[in-house]
Amino acid sequence: MTIYSFDLDPVSLSIDLSVGHIAELKIRESQRTLTPLHRASWVDDPNAVFPDGTPPNVKRLSGDFFCAPFGRNDVEEGPSHGWPANSAWDHLETNRQDDRLTASFRLQRLVMGATVEKRITLIAGHPFIYQEHSFFGGAGAISAAHHVMVHMAEGGDLAFSPKQAAQTPPEALETDPERGRSVLAYPAHTENLAAFPLADGGMADLTRYPVGESHEDFLTLLEAPARSLGWSAVSRTAEQDRILVLKRPDLLPVTMLWMSNGGRDYAPWSGSHTGVLGIEDARASPLGHAASCADNDLTCSGIPTAFLLGEGMRITLRQIIGACDQQPGEGPLKDLYEEDSALSLKFQDGRIRALKYDPAFLAG
Structure with missing residues (x-):
């Protein structure tokens, strides 16, 4: 394992170069240091035991990582979520x-014949990391996603840019009650995020987390059309902060939510991986690489699920992750929007708060 760290006030960042995961992210604000991203407890446990075949991305599960392909790797030989x-x-x-620091990295393996590079930029005074991943060359088609993970000790509120629908795949993540449990209905579809069907006939409010006890669940949010900025916001109750994840919806038209709240009983999860939410901005089908490259329910609705690679081509995906504290009286978050040099947070009572931000990054 090799950790590479870099820092530009107010952000410090460490990358686990053995798998490309963000090992740690800290954001300093006033007298506080915010730690917005999750790191599995077994990563730092020298006595952790893993079943045969456990992929490195689970053994080193941290922060955020880049998936190419997303999920099942059934076109080119490789582990789930791909070599990146x-x-x-x-x-x-x-x-x-000047006021910017950029660290660049290259994956040692090829993906569908393409070279993959990672660039992360910090800007002085900005509570964000600006990251991009690029494919150079290659052949065929590839799905891709970021895999941001946050931990909530006592749950929290969720808010999103407008979505046209939320849906679960045909089967639950955990179908064997001897190994784990899921609580959402599979398959299910709704346009109302506050009323998603549960397996027991009830309804879950997807603007609150968790949606149940001891469960492992997965669903896909479909971005509303004609939006220039896609975003997810997690307002954590115990931690009293807000985690912000931003994307371009035309490049990453879905956001998948992985709800890991003690619903897996087998190692290394062992019922203790609780309060974790994955926010996975993607161009992908949740059913894997082959499904992403073929006609599927998303492509039939006009939502692309893969990128075409080619000799001499470069495909670049950009995403922004940041955090700020919750200030007294702000209340629930209603909207986010970009301005000249700020990201504005609008709350339900009409109050607006501005954070230092570079809107040109996602537009580039």
Whole structure:
């Protein structure tokens, strides 16, 4: 394992180069240091025991990682979520120019014949990391996703850019009651995020987390059309902060939510992986690489699920992750929008708060 760390106030960041995961993210605000991303407890446990065949992305489960393909890897030989989430990266260089610092990395393996590079930029005074992943060359088609994970000690509120629907795949993550449990209905579909069907006939409010006790669940949010900014916001109750994840909906038209709240009884999860929410901005089918490259329920609705690779081509995906504290009286978050040099947070009572931000990054 090799950890590469870099820092530009107010952000410090560490990358686990053995798998490309963000090992740690800290954001300093006033007298506080916010730690928005999750790291599985077994990563730092030298006595952790893993079943045979446990992929590296589970053994080193941390922060955020890049999936290519997303989920089942059934076109090109490789582990679930692909080599970018499971194999080593090289640090290429770190450049400091004026008020910006950019660290660059390259995956040691190819993906569908393509070279994959990661660039993460910090900007002085900004409570965000600006990250991009690029494919150079290759052949065929590839699905892709970010895999941001947050932990909530006592749950929290969720807010999203407008979505046209939420849906679960044909089967639950855990179908064997001897191994785990899921509580959502599979398959199910709703346009109302506050009323998603449960397996027992009830309804779950997807704007609150968790939606139940001792469960492992997965669903896909479909971005509303004609939006220039897609976003997810987690307002954590115990931690009293807000975690913000931003994307371009035309490139990453779905956001998948992985709800890991003690619903897996087998190692290394062992019922103790609780309060974790994955926010997975993607161009992918949840059913895997082959399904993403073929006609599926999403493509039939006009939602792309893969990128076409080609000699001499470069495909770049960008995403922003940040955090701020919750200030007294702000109440629930209603909307986010970009301005000249700020990201504005609008609350239900009409109050607006601005964070230092670079809107040109996602537009680039």
